[in-house]
């Protein structure tokens with residue numbers, strides 16, 4: 001009889017960013033490997049747990065969705081309490097969601113401690129086409145992430161592109177945490 005291996009550590013990761021950028025879709029895609037068109041903002045659980053294997057270690061990620069609080073700009077300090085990581089998300093096709101990242105960063109910096117892992121994510125890359133000139137450029141995302149000492153990834157919760165890379169990058173920094 002081999003005892004199944006449980007996770008060695010559990011990390012709390014919270015998601016922030018404007019309403020509609022795809023936070024719920026990202027979490028759903030990662031936890032269920034599927035894309036769902038609509039979410040009821042008021043129903044549902046606070047977080048989902050997913051275990052991942054990272055460098056031979058099994059860790060659990062507790063992924064917290066804002067449950068629609070961001071619509072009312074009422075994200076409380078409590079939401080960031082004991083967060084090991086924060087994913088700050090914008091929509092690559094919507095400039096204002098990128099501009100707002102600076103506001104989100106103010107709340108984040110107020111709510112977390114120095115060791116918290118930060119990841120900036122530009123979501124909805126599947127909507128970019130060659131002619132689309134109004135989108136947020138990759139280099140601008142990179143630059144902003146650098147400024148805040150955050151990792152940077154571009155994803156599509158719809159196609160699944162970039163999701164694994166984001167979770168891998170996040171998990172490997174979480175593993176290095178004390």
Ligand code: GDP
Nearest residue numbers: 019020021022023024025037039124156157158
């Ligand atoms: P949240 O408010 O940040 O949690 O955003 P949701 O996950 O509820 O997504 C808002 C809308 O954008 C929904 O209609 C989703 O289906 C859609 N959406 C989310 N991610 C993507 C994506 O990567 N590509 C596309 N095309 N649509 C997306």
